[in-house]
Amino acid sequence: MPGSARRALERTLDALRTDAGSALLLVAVTLVALGWANSPLSPAYERLVGLPIGLQVGAFHLDLDLHHWVNDGLMVVFFFLIGLEVRRELAVGSLRERSRAWVPLVAGVCGVVLPVLLYLAIAGGPAGDGWGVVVGTDTAFLLGALALVGPAMSSQLRVFLLTLTVVDDLIAVTVIGTVYTDAVHLVPLAVAVVALVALALLGRSRQWRSAPYVAVTVILWLATLESGVHPSLAGMLAGLLVPAAAPVRADVVRAKQLFRDYWQSPEAGVARSARAGLARSISVNERLHAELATPVALVVVPVFALVNAGVDLRGGVLADALASPVTWGVVVALVVGKAVGISGGAWLAVRLRLGRLPDGVGPGAVLGGATLSGIGFTMALLIASLALPTEQAREAVVGVLLGMALSWGLGWLVFRVARVRFGEEAADLPVRLTPDVDRERDHVRGPVDAPSTVVEYLDFECPFCARATGMWADLKAQLGDDVRYVVRHLPLTDVHPHAWDAAVAAEAAARQDAFWPMHDVLFREQHALEPEDLRRYAGELGLDLERFDADVADPALHDLVAAHAASARASGARGTPTFFLDGERHRGPHDARTLVAALRAPAR
Structure with missing residues (x-):
C-alpha cells in the first residue's frame, strides 16, 4: 500500500476510534441496514441474516444462523467489555468513592424505573413483555452524541453519564439473562457456575496472564448458551470477575529494569521477559479492555447494527408502527422517561444530600446528558428481538430508532439553551492554572x-x-x-x-x-x-x-x-x-x- 494511502487509512481509523467517529459509524451502518432491508435487494439481506453457520468439534456441534451468532456470540464480547468497565469503575474509578457515586447511581435507577412505568402505561397488555426494551442506554451512541452536540469540554459530564449507565447496563443484562430466558438446562448451568468460580479463583490468585481468563470465559459462554440462559449475562459476569487495580510502583520499576536489560542485550528471550514484565505492571482488566475496546467499537457493535436494524418498513409496516402503542410506548419511555427520570433522580439525590454533581457540571448539562440517554440502541434492539413477536418487535425497533433521533435532537437543543441562556459553556473541570505562577512565592x-x-x-x-x-x-x-x-x-x-x-x-x-x-x-x-x-x-x-x-x-x-x-x-x-x-x-x-x-x- 502506498505511503499516502496508508496514512489516509490510519487517519480514518484514528477518527473512527473517537466517541464521535464510532457514533457516526453506527449511524451509517444503521442507515445502510434500513436502506438495504427496504430496497429491491432485501431478499439478499434476509438471506445474509439467516445464513446458517455450523461449528463442530468432535461430538460437540453448534448450529446457528448469522443473526444468532451475532446476538448470542459476538455480542458476548460487548457485554464482557461492559463488565470490565464496571469492575474497573468499582475498583479504581468513580464508583470507588461512595460520596461521588450516589448521585449518578440514584439518577441511573430513576432513569430505569420511570421509562418502564411509562412504557407499561402506554403499551401494556399484550405487549407488556417488551418493557425491557426501554431499560438500557446505548453507551457508545450516548458518548458519541455527547461528543458531537455537547459542550466542547465535557469530561466530567462524561464520567457522570458513564457511571449512571453502569446501572442500566447491569439491569438490562440481568433482564436479558433471566427474564427473557427460555427453559433452563441444569447440567450446562452447573458447568457455567463452575466456570464463574474458576474466574473468581483466578482473580484471587492474582493471575496476571490474560489467556486463562479468556479460556474460562469461552467455556462459560458455551455452557451458558447450552443452558438456555442468555449468554449476555455470562459476558457481563465474566467481565466483572476480571480484577482491576492501579499500577504498583514496584512492578513498573521492575518492568523498567527488564527493558534496560533488553537495551543492553537485545535477544529474543530477554525481549520475552520484558514483554511479560510490562504486562504484569498493568492489571489484566485494563489490558483486556485496551485490546477489546477498538474491535468492539469498530466491528462488534456495527455488525450487530447491520443484522438487527434492517427492518422492512414497506407494505404499510411504517404506518402501522406509527399507529401502534408499542412504538409510542418506546418513544415516550426513552425520550421523556430517560430525560425526566435521570435529571429528576440527580436533583433528588442532591436535595437529599446524598452527594453533589461533579465539579463543572451544571443542571443544564445534566438535563442534556439525560436527554441523550434516551438513545437506547444496542440493548433495546436485542431485547426487542427476544421479548416480542415479530410484528411487535418491528414496531419496537421503529420506536427505538425514532426515539434515538428525537433524543439526539432534543439533547442538542438542551445543550444550546444551557450555553446561551445559562452560560454553561463546559461540563468539565477548570483547565487554567489558578493563581498564576508567582516567582516570589512559588x-x-x-x-x-x-x-x-x-x-x-x-x-x-x-x-x-x-x-x-x-x-x-x-x-x-x-x-x-x-x-x-x-x-x-x-x-x-x-x-x-x-x-x-x-x-x-x-x-x-x-x-x-x-x-x-x-x-x-x-x-x-x-x-x-x-x-x-x-x-x-x-x-x-x-x-x-x-x-x-x-x-x-x-x-x-x-x-x-x-x-x-x-x-x-x-x-x-x-x-x-x-x-x-x-x-x-x-x-x-x-x-x-x-x-x-x-x-x-x-x-x-
Whole structure:
C-alpha cells in the first residue's frame, strides 16, 4: 500500500476510534441496514441474516444462523467489555468513592424505573413483555452524541453519564439473562457456575496472564448458551470477575529494569521477559479492555447494527408502527422517561444530600446528558428481538430508532439553551492554572524567566510524580534553559497519610533555603515519612532543628499547604501528578517525551 494511502487509512481509523467517529459509524451502518432491508435487494439481506453457520468439534456441534451468532456470540464480547468497565469503575474509578457515586447511581435507577412505568402505561397488555426494551442506554451512541452536540469540554459530564449507565447496563443484562430466558438446562448451568468460580479463583490468585481468563470465559459462554440462559449475562459476569487495580510502583520499576536489560542485550528471550514484565505492571482488566475496546467499537457493535436494524418498513409496516402503542410506548419511555427520570433522580439525590454533581457540571448539562440517554440502541434492539413477536418487535425497533433521533435532537437543543441562556459553556473541570505562577512565592527550578513553564501538583507519597520518575531531569536535558519547573502541593491524605506532614516539612525546609534538597530527599525516602524521619532528614541536610521544629508546628505553613491544595481544586487538579504547561492543564500521558512535544507544539 502506498505511503499516502496508508496514512489516509490510519487517519480514518484514528477518527473512527473517537466517541464521535464510532457514533457516526453506527449511524451509517444503521442507515445502510434500513436502506438495504427496504430496497429491491432485501431478499439478499434476509438471506445474509439467516445464513446458517455450523461449528463442530468432535461430538460437540453448534448450529446457528448469522443473526444468532451475532446476538448470542459476538455480542458476548460487548457485554464482557461492559463488565470490565464496571469492575474497573468499582475498583479504581468513580464508583470507588461512595460520596461521588450516589448521585449518578440514584439518577441511573430513576432513569430505569420511570421509562418502564411509562412504557407499561402506554403499551401494556399484550405487549407488556417488551418493557425491557426501554431499560438500557446505548453507551457508545450516548458518548458519541455527547461528543458531537455537547459542550466542547465535557469530561466530567462524561464520567457522570458513564457511571449512571453502569446501572442500566447491569439491569438490562440481568433482564436479558433471566427474564427473557427460555427453559433452563441444569447440567450446562452447573458447568457455567463452575466456570464463574474458576474466574473468581483466578482473580484471587492474582493471575496476571490474560489467556486463562479468556479460556474460562469461552467455556462459560458455551455452557451458558447450552443452558438456555442468555449468554449476555455470562459476558457481563465474566467481565466483572476480571480484577482491576492501579499500577504498583514496584512492578513498573521492575518492568523498567527488564527493558534496560533488553537495551543492553537485545535477544529474543530477554525481549520475552520484558514483554511479560510490562504486562504484569498493568492489571489484566485494563489490558483486556485496551485490546477489546477498538474491535468492539469498530466491528462488534456495527455488525450487530447491520443484522438487527434492517427492518422492512414497506407494505404499510411504517404506518402501522406509527399507529401502534408499542412504538409510542418506546418513544415516550426513552425520550421523556430517560430525560425526566435521570435529571429528576440527580436533583433528588442532591436535595437529599446524598452527594453533589461533579465539579463543572451544571443542571443544564445534566438535563442534556439525560436527554441523550434516551438513545437506547444496542440493548433495546436485542431485547426487542427476544421479548416480542415479530410484528411487535418491528414496531419496537421503529420506536427505538425514532426515539434515538428525537433524543439526539432534543439533547442538542438542551445543550444550546444551557450555553446561551445559562452560560454553561463546559461540563468539565477548570483547565487554567489558578493563581498564576508567582516567582516570589512559588518554588521554581530553572531560569525564573524561561519561556516555558511546567507546573506540577505533587504528593510526596505519590510513586509516579516527576521526581520519583526522573521526568524533570529529562525535561531539563531536552529543553535546557528554555523551561522552568514549579511545584505545588496536593497531599492526597485519603490514600497517602504522610503526605501532608511531608509537604509541611518541605515548606519548613524552604524557610532555611533548602526546599529542593528536602524535596529530593522526601521522594528518595518515600517509604519512611514519619515525623521522626522528617526531622532526621532535616538534620542530615544541616538545618537548624530547633527552628525546623518550630516551623513545622507553625499554622502559617499548614495554611500554605492548604492554599496549594485549594489552588489545585480551582485549577482542575484532582490527583497527582497533575501538570500545567504554560498555564493550561495537561491531559493525557505525562511522560517527558509527551510533555516536551506539547511544549514545542506551534500553538497551545
